[in-house]
Amino acid sequence: MSQKIFLWALLSSASLTSWATDPFTIELYQTSCNICHGVGIGGAPASFDIEAWSERLAKGKDVLLQHAISGFNGMPPLGMCSDCTQEDLVDLIDYMSKEKSQ
Amino acid sequence: MDIKNLKLTRRQTIKAATVGLVASTVSATGCSSTPEQVSGPVPINGIMPWSNWSGNQVSYPAERTRPRNIDALVKLLRETDGKIRAVGAGHSFSGLVPTNETLLSMARFRGISHINSETKEVTAGAGTRLAALGDELWKNDLGMINMPDINTQALAGAIATSTHGTGQKFGSLSSFVTGLTLVTAAGEVLKCSATENKDVFDAARCNIGSLGIITDITMQMRDSYYLKERSEMLPIDEAFEKMEELRLAKRHFEAYGLPHANHVLLIEFDEVTKEESDAKQADAVSGDAYETFRTLADVIEAMPFLRGAVMSIAPRTVGVEERYGPWNKIFGNVRDMRFNEMEYTVPAEDGLACFREVLHTIKEKNIDVIFPIEYRYIKEDDIWLSQFYKRPGAAISVHNFHDKPYMPYFAEMEAIFDRYQGRPHWGKVHNKTEKEFAALYPQWEAFKELRQRLDPNRRFINKHLETIFPV
Numbered sequence: 036m037s038q039k040i041f042l043w044a045l046l047s048s049a050s051l052t053s054w055a056t057d058p059f060t061i062e063l064y065q066t067s068c069n070i071c072h073g074v075g076i077g078g079a080p081a082s083f084d085i086e087a088w089s090e091r092l093a094k095g096k097d098v099l100l101q102h103a104i105s106g107f108n109g110m111p112p113l114g115m116c117s118d119c120t121q122e123d124l125v126d127l128i129d130y131m132s133k134e135k136s137q
Numbered sequence: 138m139d140i141k142n143l144k145l146t147r148r149q150t151i152k153a154a155t156v157g158l159v160a161s162t163v164s165a166t167g168c169s170s171t172p173e174q175v176s177g178p179v180p181i182n183g184i185m186p187w188s189n190w191s192g193n194q195v196s197y198p199a200e201r202t203r204p205r206n207i208d209a210l211v212k213l214l215r216e217t218d219g220k221i222r223a224v225g226a227g228h229s230f231s232g233l234v235p236t237n238e239t240l241l242s243m244a245r246f247r248g249i250s251h252i253n254s255e256t257k258e259v260t261a262g263a264g265t266r267l268a269a270l271g272d273e274l275w276k277n278d279l280g281m282i283n284m285p286d287i288n289t290q291a292l293a294g295a296i297a298t299s300t301h302g303t304g305q306k307f308g309s310l311s312s313f314v315t316g317l318t319l320v321t322a323a324g325e326v327l328k329c330s331a332t333e334n335k336d337v338f339d340a341a342r343c344n345i346g347s348l349g350i351i352t353d354i355t356m357q358m359r360d361s362y363y364l365k366e367r368s369e370m371l372p373i374d375e376a377f378e379k380m381e382e383l384r385l386a387k388r389h390f391e392a393y394g395l396p397h398a399n400h401v402l403l404i405e406f407d408e409v410t411k412e413e414s415d416a417k418q419a420d421a422v423s424g425d426a427y428e429t430f431r432t433l434a435d436v437i438e439a440m441p442f443l444r445g446a447v448m449s450i451a452p453r454t455v456g457v458e459e460r461y462g463p464w465n466k467i468f469g470n471v472r473d474m475r476f477n478e479m480e481y482t483v484p485a486e487d488g489l490a491c492f493r494e495v496l497h498t499i500k501e502k503n504i505d506v507i508f509p510i511e512y513r514y515i516k517e518d519d520i521w522l523s524q525f526y527k528r529p530g531a532a533i534s535v536h537n538f539h540d541k542p543y544m545p546y547f548a549e550m551e552a553i554f555d556r557y558q559g560r561p562h563w564g565k566v567h568n569k570t571e572k573e574f575a576a577l578y579p580q581w582e583a584f585k586e587l588r589q590r591l592d593p594n595r596r597f598i599n600k601h602l603e604t605i606f607p608v
Contacts, residue, residue: 063244066266070289104185105177111475112177112188115289117227117234118242118264120201121185 056136060126067116072131077109080131088132099128176540187240189227190289191477191539193566196235203242207318207326207352214350215324220596223346225291226266229298229564230477232601233346243293246352249273258315260355263293271465280361280464283307283389288469293351298564299343299523301532302468303513304389304406305485309525311342312518316355319348322592330355339580340587342520345563347602348591363414364388364467368404370455373496376401380489384514393509394492396499397444400452402509406467414461434507434538441505448507475539476508479547479566480532481559482524485514488531491557495533495550504546508536521580524560532562570604 068082075081080088091099103124106112113119119127130136177195178186184197204210214221222236223243234240246262247269253259257279261270268288274280283302290300296317301309316330319341327349329338341348371379376392380403383390389406433451437444460467483491492512499506511534518525524532535550537543547566554561560577561567575581588606592598598606 059244062247066244066247066269101179105179106188106192107176110176111190112186112192113227115190115226117187117189118201118203118224118240118244120203120242 056130057126060123060130063116063119063123064127064130067119068114068127068131070115071110079110082131083133083135085132085134092132096125096128100124103128187224187227187235189229189234191230191475193230193477193539193543194232194235196240197237198240199237200239201242202239203244205245207320210320210350210352211324211326213324214320214322218594218596220599221350222597222599223293223350225264225294226289228287228290229294230479230566231564232599233298233564234599235601236599241350243291243350243352249277250353251355252277252279257358257360258355259358260316260353261292262353263291263351265292266290267292267295268465268469271469274358275361275463275465278361279358281310281468282313282357282359283310284465284468285310286468288465292354294564296342296351296354297344297346298562299520299525300562300564301513301515301525302389303391303515303532304387305384305514305529306388306516308516308518309343309523310356311520311523312516312525313356313358314342314354315357317341318352319350319591320352321349322594322596336583336587337591339519340521340584343523343563345522345602345605347588347597347606349597362464363409363411363462364406364464365409365414365417366404366406366460366467367457368402368459369457370400370402370452373399373401376403377489377493379403390514392492392512394496394512395448395452395509396496396504396506398448398452400455402452402455409461414463417459417461434541437505437507444505444507476536477539477543477566478534478536479543479550480511480534480562481551481554481557481567482515482530482532482562483554483557483559485529485531487557488512488514488533491531491553491559492533494553495535498549498553502549504549506535506537506541506546508538510535521584522563522578524562526578526580530560533559534562534565571607574605 071077071079072082080091103114104112116123177188177192180186181197184199186195187198188195202213204213220236220238221241222234223241224234225243227234243264246264248265249259249261251260259274259279267284267290270292271281271284271288283304285300285302295310296314299309299311319327319329319337321327327334327337329341331338341351380392383403383405387405388408391404393402433447437447495510513532515525515530515532517527517529520526524530535547537546551568561569585606
């Protein structure tokens, strides 16, 4: 687990904002996350709202991943993406917490 | 219809309940003061947990796999021999998915792949979510003949459990299937329809994930259409008098009984023209009633002696509501309030008696629940393990909030359903085992024999399915 989080942190820091988001990540987002994060209902931070996400990111990305895996407040475990992998969740957090790329 | 679309607002309800103590308790449990908390399972030894939507099913899959296409799926099945379970939206409350071996995602099998514009049959990938399917059909001027009120499920999961909407003229989603592709445990690809591999077709249209992996499903659709939905809360005796009439007269009809109350909510749907829908289409729906019920539950938990007063006063504030719109927007809803659920289907002719007994028993035994009880009708079909096999059904669903105890309540309800020869929804909580299923389903042995033929090494059998197919 800790190794995977470290790998994620490494990959995230190395990524460039100009890189296009994987279309599959966007599809997962539309299918599972957009329902709540699209407008930020139930206390969920709205997608692409940098200010809202910066408060969460300050807790540490590993904490956000943990919340996505286990559920947090109104968000169910795996955040409505029952067939997501850990890597999917990492990609989705990255996608939602940045400016909209696509 | 979604109960959350009712005009039962928190403000109205609490005002109606008009108990100062209640109001003060509600404000003390508002969102802003709710402590932040992790709600579900945590990784163990580096393995990410899997959990269903409500959180009552958890497992730790050693492997997660997501084949990109049918060739990759066939290769996977041919080159491995371990146990494997497919997962969709994770919306089942029964233990159909949990595995500590391989969890298979069909997320790469999504979207419509073919439309036969002449017959209006549509082929879609197994992992397509119902909401997305509805949107795509709408764009193509097509409609599903009927649809469940929750639309987040994956198509294959909905078919695997005979998921249904309401309406005595319409069967479950499984009954609209005209063809499917199934990959067996050995990696054999079977095309199935009424004229090809018919025995597999009759079994696989409600397969509880026990026969193989379905990759695509072809369903009968129709031209697109618009609906009017009308809901009205009535005193219980008046409501029961009207229900049989509404069952026969309306395209769709369902009811919600409120525990510990003397009211039932009746909901009817009829097809309308585009012009009528456009002229009367309502503004955005509030979505507040589920929160209201949740708030009421919290209040009642803190002060159980108020339950009778709150539940008898609150329903009186609910007025008549009408909604108009495209079929997929009126049928489908997102449930953002988590719960656990048990549903049994009893013979349609016994439905109202069973529904009455459920409501009466909750009151008589003082069962601590306020979550409404859902009541729907479904047409019979010829699918071997369908709850509606050769029997028109009335489906009665009982729920409780996901973080409230539900088993003692469900056990009381299950005893009632058993007296009416009820068949449980495969994707919802039940305590049935093989012996009971064998008595409920005339084609049980045929299904078992077919299952053994397609999966001789029991690759698709998890702990839950061991109780259903022990041999």
